[in-house]
Every structure is written in structure tokens, then in C-alpha cells.
Amino acid sequence: MKVLAVLxxxxxxxxxxxxxxxxxxxxxxxxxxxxxxLHDYDIRPCTGCESCTVKFTQKHEAxxxxxxxxxxxxxxxxxxxxxxxxxxxxxxxSFMPAGIWRVFxxxxxxxxxxxxKQVGNQAYFRHRVGAIIGNGGxxxxxxxxxxxxxxxNMLSQDIKVVDQMMANRAPRPGxxxxxxxxxxxxxxxxxxxxxxxxxxEGTGFLGxxxxxxCPECHSNVLSLGQPLWNGxxxxxxxxxxxxxxxxxxxxxxxxxxxxxxxxxxxxMLNGMGAKDHFFEIKExxxxxxMNMETINGRRKKYVDYKPERVKxxx
Numbered sequence: 001m002k003v004l005a006v007l008x009x010x011x012x013x014x015x016x017x018x019x020x021x022x023x024x025x026x027x028x029x030x031x032x033x034x035x036x037x038l039h040d041y042d043i044r045p046c047t048g049c050e051s052c053t054v055k056f057t058q059k060h061e062a063x064x065x066x067x068x069x070x071x072x073x074x075x076x077x078x079x080x081x082x083x084x085x086x087x088x089x090x091x092x093x094s095f096m097p098a099g100i101w102r103v104f105x106x107x108x109x110x111x112x113x114x115x116x117k118q119v120g121n122q123a124y125f126r127h128r129v130g131a132i133i134g135n136g137g138x139x140x141x142x143x144x145x146x147x148x149x150x151x152x153n154m155l156s157q158d159i160k161v162v163d164q165m166m167a168n169r170a171p172r173p174g175x176x177x178x179x180x181x182x183x184x185x186x187x188x189x190x191x192x193x194x195x196x197x198x199x200x201e202g203t204g205f206l207g208x209x210x211x212x213x214c215p216e217c218h219s220n221v222l223s224l225g226q227p228l229w230n231g232x233x234x235x236x237x238x239x240x241x242x243x244x245x246x247x248x249x250x251x252x253x254x255x256x257x258x259x260x261x262x263x264x265x266x267x268m269l270n271g272m273g274a275k276d277h278f279f280e281i282k283e284x285x286x287x288x289x290m291n292m293e294t295i296n297g298r299r300k301k302y303v304d305y306k307p308e309r310v311k312x313x314x
Contacts, residue, residue: 022190137171
């Protein structure tokens with residue numbers, strides 16, 4: 001039973017303290033634990049070249065990044081993919097996860113288990129659980145998309161998120177040590193990860209059930225529904241796990257997001273959403289390759305247009 005903590009904050013900071021508290025509890029319960037900080041690695045940003053998606057949608061081969069062996073991403077993902085449980089601790093910057101986390105997670109496409117499964121890559125056919133620790137110097141309203149963004153990334157990695165927490169109003173390194181409740185909460189989070197590993201099928205979300213709007217992934221954001229690529233849709237959608245339904249007002253005057261009978265048919269929690277997205281990408285790619293002559297002819301207008309370019313300092 002292996003548990004890995006991935007940090008995206010400063011060394012010795014509040015996120016590291018909370019992650020270590022969670023790891024200590026996991027270790028007490030028999031887990032083999034490891035920790036890594038993304039700041040210690042060279043991670044090249046994704047360029048959007050789409051070579052990985054072309055490879056698995058058009059050639060039916062396992063996706064692979066063009067930066068493979070050019071930076072440390074493979075080394076990080078080796079540990080990530082070998083873990084039975086992943087605890088992520090990321091600080092909030094400007095409402096969202098820290099930028100280094102985004103650089104890291106933008107590279108996930110070449111490592112997404114659901115895409116590897118579609119091309120029969122057996123190494124990715126395994127269950128994993130995860131938990132999220134967000135931390136920052138203000139209330140959750142100023143860190144409003146942090147847990148949600150990370151949750152999307154975990155779902156794309158086919159990781160069942162069994163717990164998530166936000167540690168608020170602790171901006172300076174070590175300030176979280178004044179918050180005994182947050183430390184106990186992190187300890188429980190580590191225990192919940194072990195529970196999820198030991199009983200993957202029987203374990204659901206073990207965190208605060210009232211954390212957010214969505215009854216499935218517990219995110220605190222909703223979006224108006226839009227027509228889906230192959231038909232259908234919902235009045236209201238969870239933009240994190242892709243479950244759909246509508247808002248209903250109870251007798252107490254409180255609004256609730258209620259899933260429709262078919263609201264889980266494209267859920268990221270049961271794998272159906274990622275599988276559907278695989279075929280969407282495949283169809284979209286085919287449209288490109290079937291119309292390359294037209295695209296290249298129309299592209300000339302933009303290639304020939306050369307406004308003055310602002311030069312970067314070397």
C-alpha cells in the first residue's frame with residue numbers, strides 16, 4: 001500500500017506541514033509513504049502540439065509526450081502512477097491553484113489512464129484513490145476555484161477523490177501550526193486515503209458531505225448546460241465531474257442541485273465521461289485531417305500577415 005504526497009508550495013510551508021500530517025497517519029495505518037515537491041523538478045510546459053492525442057486517436061497507439069526524456073515529467077509520473085493513493089497539497093494563488101501545479105497538470109494528457117485504456121495499455125488498468133489539500137491566506141471565497149481545478153485533474157487521472165479540505169487564513173510559513181483543527185483534519189484525510197485503498201469499491205466520498213453543490217464530486221461550482229458534441233445535455237451541469245441535473249428549491253427555501261435519472265451517463269467518476277471524450281477527440285481530429293487542404297489554403301492569410309512583433313530580452 002503506497003501513498004505519495006505531491007506538493008506545489010514552498011518548501012517547509014503550510015501545505016507541506018498538512019501533507020506530512022496526513023502521511024504520518026497513513027504510515028501509522030501501514031502505508032509506505034513518499035513525498036515530492038514539484039519545485040524540485042524541471043517540468044516543461046505543454047505547448048499544445050497535440051502529438052499525444054494524434055498518436056492515440058489516429059494511430060491507436062499509447063499517447064506519448066514530445067518532451068519525454070527531455071525533462072523530469074516521466075520521473076514524477078513514475079512515482080505518481082505506482083502509488084495506490086495520491087495526496088496533493090497546493091496553495092491558492094489568485095483564486096486558483098499555484099501556477100507550477102497547472103504546468104504539471106497540463107502535461108497529464110499523455111499520461112491519462114482513460115486514454116491509455118482505450119488503446120489497451122495494461123499498465124494503466126488499476127484503481128487509485130486520492131485526496132486534495134488546498135491552503136491559502138484568506139477565506140475560501142478568495143480561493144474559490146482551487147479545490148475544483150485540482151479535482152478536475154485528479155478525475156482526469158482516473159483517481160477516486162475520497163477527501164478534500166481547504167486550510168484558510170494561514171498565509172505565512174508555519175502559521176497553520178496555530179490551527180489545531182486543520183492539523184486534525186489533515187490527519188483524518190490521511191486515514192481516509194488508507195480506507196479508500198483498502199476498500200476501493202465500497203468507499204465513496206469520506207470528506208464533508210456539505211462541501212459544495214455537487215452531490216457526486218462535491219465541487220462548489222455549477223454551469224448552465226450546453227448541447228453536447230453528440231447530442232443531449234442537461235439544464236445545469238457540474239463542470240468538474242460532468243454530472244447533470246437541475247436546481248430544486250426545498251421547503252426550507254434552500255436550493256439543491258439534483259441529478260437527473262441519466263445525470264451520470266457522462267460522469268468522470270465512473271469513467272464514462274473520459275471514454276466519451278476520447279471519441280469526441282477522435283472525431284474532431286478526423287475532421288482536421290479530412291480538411292487539411294482547405295485549412296492550409298485559408299491559413300496563408302494569417303501567415304502572410306506580419307504585424308510588428310515585440311521582442312523578448314535575451
